[in-house]
Amino acid sequence: MDIVIKGRHTTVPERFRSHVAEKLSKLDKIAHKVIRVDVEVTAEANPRQTDRSERVELTLHSKGPVIRAEAAAADRYAALDLATDKLVARLRKAADRRRVHRGSRTPISVAAATAGLDGASTIPAQPTPAPAPPAVTPAATAVTAVEEPLDAYAVPDSGPMVVREKTHRAEPMTLDQALYEMELVGHDFYLYVDAESKMPSVVYRRRGYDYGVIRLDV
Template identity: 55%
Template sequence: MEIVVVGRHVEVPDRFRRHVEDKLSKVTQLAPRAQRVDVELTHERNPRQSEVSERVELTVRGKGPVIRAEASADDEYAALDVATTKLLERLRRARDRSKDHHRGPTAPPVDVLPPEPEPTPEPEPAPPALGEAVESTWGDSPVVIREKMHQALPMTLDDALYEMEMVGHDFYLFIDAETALPSVAYRRRGWSYGVIRLDAPVATTAHAV
């Protein structure tokens, strides 16, 4: 399994790279089909955020769902420890789900909102290439927007909720395989979820973002 460590706004020390390899040694035990783990270390330059100035993002890629975890702390080693703990827990859940998949999923309570009209988009710059993250400022303000393009196949709501849990996000954008509608699943309170759909069906044979 390949481990790729990169730094954003920071140079990654060799000592930290070796520590990453040691911490991620259990990944292959829980995910034998994993081919690569991307490790991204980001340094926040704002002194007001010194307590969370170091952020570590871990992404497992292979023959299966992409599984991600991230954490921030005042030290890159502490952030790595927390992110690794989250990642290993999600890998265990993915392994257990694979073992129990033949039993069929247990549907969580989902609040489905009616389709909403898609707003007319304003002219924007060309989107980034697939898998490439691009940062830009919002007009003349100091706000920085990070944009990333993903490629996805139509999936069921159950699969979308599973993918959302595996990447540790509070929402997940997908194309519903049954309705062909662009949809967003999101976390509500506890273990209940919601889903918003746009009344703009797409061809299910095409890739969608």
């Protein structure tokens, strides 16, 4: 398992890098064929946010869906602990889903459960239990340092400021899979290509435990 550590608006000392490597090496025991974990540490300069001045974002890449977690605290060590706890919880949810779908207890899909609802605009979420994780043989861990220049996000002279751009490969998927992957990355929305309609779509979280879907007819 490779660990890539990047600092945004901050430097990441070797002591913290060693701590990250030691803490994340335990993921091998519960994760499924982890390839790489990206660790991004961000420092907030706003003095009004001292209790959330350090943010740690973890992104786990494997042969399955990307799993992500982030947290903020007064120091980066506490933020790392909180983010790791969230990541472990999502890893266990992913492990449980694999066991359920490989056995005889395959749950009904979201689309099938709502097929008979006329004019339904929301989709109920399906709660998933979190049993003990499966054992996985530990793998070697490599840590890579990536430093981002402090002035990489300087305010431009004119026009809107784009602070981040991301490009992801997209494989068509069902609505049920899109909901599942949205939960694993901890976002309130998820952009995907619907496998049935071939439309670019967004599933998003609404109040309570409901979801909505927006599709683009191109």
